[in-house]
Amino acid sequence: MLLKISWPARDFLVISLFLCAGLAACRQDHSSGSEEESAYMADYESSVGKWGFMNKEGKVTIKPVFDDVGLFSEGLAAVNHKGLWGFINLKGKQIIKPVFRSAWAFHEKRARVLPFDHPAIFIDQHGKAMVAEDWSAEDDFSEGRARVKVGDAFGFIDSTGKIVIQPVYTRGWNFRNGVCVVEYHEKLGLIDLKGSYILNPEFDFIKIAGQQNIILCHKSDEAIAYDTEGKELANLPGCKMVDSDGHLISVRDKAGMYFFNLSKQTSIKPISYINIIYLGNYLWAGKTKEGYWLLDDQGQIVSSIAYNQINKFSDGLAAFSKGDFWGYIDEKGTERISDVFGLAWDYKEGYARVAFKDGIGFIDTQQKLAFYPPEGSIDLRDYAEGMAAVHFQ
Numbered sequence: 513m514l515l516k517i518s519w520p521a522r523d524f525l526v527i528s529l530f531l532c533a534g535l536a537a538c539r540q541d542h543s544s545g546s547e548e549e550s551a552y553m554a555d556y557e558s559s560v561g562k563w564g565f566m567n568k569e570g571k572v573t574i575k576p577v578f579d580d581v582g583l584f585s586e587g588l589a590a591v592n593h594k595g596l597w598g599f600i601n602l603k604g605k606q607i608i609k610p611v612f613r614s615a616w617a618f619h620e621k622r623a624r625v626l627p628f629d630h631p632a633i634f635i636d637q638h639g640k641a642m643v644a645e646d647w648s649a650e651d652d653f654s655e656g657r658a659r660v661k662v663g664d665a666f667g668f669i670d671s672t673g674k675i676v677i678q679p680v681y682t683r684g685w686n687f688r689n690g691v692c693v694v695e696y697h698e699k700l701g702l703i704d705l706k707g708s709y710i711l712n713p714e715f716d717f718i719k720i721a722g723q724q725n726i727i728l729c730h731k732s733d734e735a736i737a738y739d740t741e742g743k744e745l746a747n748l749p750g751c752k753m754v755d756s757d758g759h760l761i762s763v764r765d766k767a768g769m770y771f772f773n774l775s776k777q778t779s780i781k782p783i784s785y786i787n788i789i790y791l792g793n794y795l796w797a798g799k800t801k802e803g804y805w806l807l808d809d810q811g812q813i814v815s816s817i818a819y820n821q822i823n824k825f826s827d828g829l830a831a832f833s834k835g836d837f838w839g840y841i842d843e844k845g846t847e848r849i850s851d852v853f854g855l856a857w858d859y860k861e862g863y864a865r866v867a868f869k870d871g872i873g874f875i876d877t878q879q880k881l882a883f884y885p886p887e888g889s890i891d892l893r894d895y896a897e898g899m900a901a902v903h904f905q
Contacts, residue, residue, distance in 0.1 A: 549628040552613065556595040561890065565589075565604070565899045568863070570874075570883030574604035576904045583896035585617040588637060597625070599639075602899060608639035620653040620671065634658065634673070642673040654686040657705060668692075668707070677707035689725050691740050693718045702727060702742070710742045717752070723794070724758030726774075737761060737774070745774055755790040759809060762788040762796070769798075771811040780811045789822075791830060793843055797822040804832075806845045814845035827859035827877055838866070840879060849879040860894040874900070 564576030565584075582590035588599045588607060598610030599618075614626040622634045622642065631648030633641050647660035647669065657668045660679070667679030668687075683695035691702050691710060701713030711718070717730035726745065727738040735753045737746040746753075751765040753772075760780075761772045768784035787799040794809035803818030820833040822841070829840045829848065839850030855867035863874045863882055872892050874882040885892065891903035 546629045549613075552628070553595055558594065561903055561905045563591075563901055563903050566886060566902050568861075568882075568895065568898055568900075570886065572886050572902060574600070574899070576902065581893075581901045582615070582617055583893070583901070584899050585619065585896065586621065586637070587897065588618050588623075589899070590615040590617065590623070599623070602897065607637070608635070616652065620656070622653045622658070622671070624649045624652060631661075644673060645669075645675055647675065647679070651684075651686060654688070655690065655705065657687050657692070659684045659686070666694075677703070688720050689740060691720065691725075691727075693720065700729075702738075710740070711738065719753075719755070721790070722756035722758040723792075726756040726758055726761070728753040728756060728761070735763070746772060746777065748772065754788065757790055757794050757796075757809065759794070760796075760811060762790065782811070791822060792825045793828075795825060795830075795843060806830075806841065815841065816845065823858055827862060829859055829864075829877065831856040831858060831864070840864075857894065860896065861898065863895050863900075865892055865894060 559579040562576040563578045563581045564572055565574035566572045578591045578593055579595065580592040584602065587601055590597055591600050591610070593610045596610030597612040597615035598606060599608040599615070601607050612625040613628050616624040618637065621637055624632050625635055626632045633644055634649050635641050647662050649658065650661045650666065651659040653671070656671055657677070659666055660669050660675070662679040665679040666681045666684045667675055668677035670676045681694040681696055682698070685693045687705065690705055694701055694703055694713070696713040699713040700715045700718045701709055702711040702718060704710055711727070711729065715729045715731045719728045721728050725740050727740065729736045729738065730752050733750055735748045735751050736744060737753060737756070738744055746761065748763060751763050754762045754764055756762070759774060761774060763770055763772050768786060769788045770785065771780040773780060783798065783800060785798040785800060789797045791797055796807040796811070797804040798807050800818065803820055804822045805813045805818050806815035806822060808814050823831040825843065828843055831838055832841050834850060837851045838853040838856035840848045840856065842848055853866040854869070857865040859877065862877055865872055866875055871885060871890070873885050874892065876882045886902055888904050889902050890905050893901040
């Protein structure tokens with residue numbers, strides 16, 4: 513097991529810099545680039561240090577030669593080489609040449625990329641561009657649909673690039689289990705994969721929540737819960753529904769927050785909470801003046817103490833902070849390890865990043881150090897498809 517460490521967290525917290533591919537840029541060819549490309553590249557500065565990737569044994573298998581990298585998705589990762597974004601495979605082989613100004617991760621065998629002097633487009637895993645019908649790519653593919661922009665309005669295309677839901681919306685989100693939230697004339701509604709309204713655009717707030725996809729809505733002074741077919745499940749005046757696990761709904765009114773039981777159609781108000789956050793796995797965190805308490809699927813407290821913060825559950829564990837330190841708690845409310853880390857991240861693929869006095873490392877689900885970080889590394893990112901990005905000075 514790891515040894516207990518005692519030092520003030522503020523003296524050593526190391527905060528990872530997360531990739532946002534849209535903030536980086538590239539050019540296609542130094543000798544024949546466009547005016548926009550040339551101007552951008554004239555201002556481009558390579559990052560301090562380089563990024564590579566390591567496997568789950570802690571071995572660096574892709575050399576650190578990149579200015580920045582994204583996470584692996586569908587076997588490919590976006591990488592920035594001297595300002596240009598392209599894609600490599602899990603072996604580090606270049607699959608799509610670095611010619612783009614920005615690049616995002618692959619979803620459903622398509623990735624958004626931003627060329628120079630052209631709106632964002634989609635490419636396939638060979639780098640072939642999808643033919644655009646006067647639209648620009650605005651979001652990733654989800655359930656065979658992707659949000660696109662035509663003029664000032666948003667619609668949706670299918671996997672062939674054909675517009676199948678007309679661009680009539682002022683905003684839109686991703687599809688989830690066959691439904692999507694859209695905005696029309698400053699009101700929110702819910703559509704299906706064909707673009708038909710399940711809920712007409714008449715709401716001020718809509719959230720797809722819970723493991724059973726409860727639709728939480730709010731209009732005027734009325735909070736309403738629906739299922740994904742538009743059937744009303746609950747109606748509570750004078751409050752706002754915040755989140756749901758499919759069984760309980762967290763509700764906010766003027767007095768604070770409480771639970772509403774969907775099946776029993778009754779309110780649960782044992783304690784007036786300042787805040788209630790859904791953590792996944794039918795577990796919640798309820799905030800009182802003392803801090804956050806871990807709550808079960810009946811809204812009952814299962815932790816022995818209150819915490820400064822409790823993260824969402826992943827791999828059966830949730831990171832928590834207590835005083836100046838971080839640790840992990842299991843689904844029964846038992847602290848698996850505490851008062852050790854200066855900072856702790858969520859588990860991804862069986863490993864979690866944690867901050868020690870001397871830097872950042874990975875622990876396994878038994879809270880044991882998985883391996884020592886590669887020599888010379890200064891930062892790590894989460895695992896995705898068995899690979900973690902490593903930053904070397």
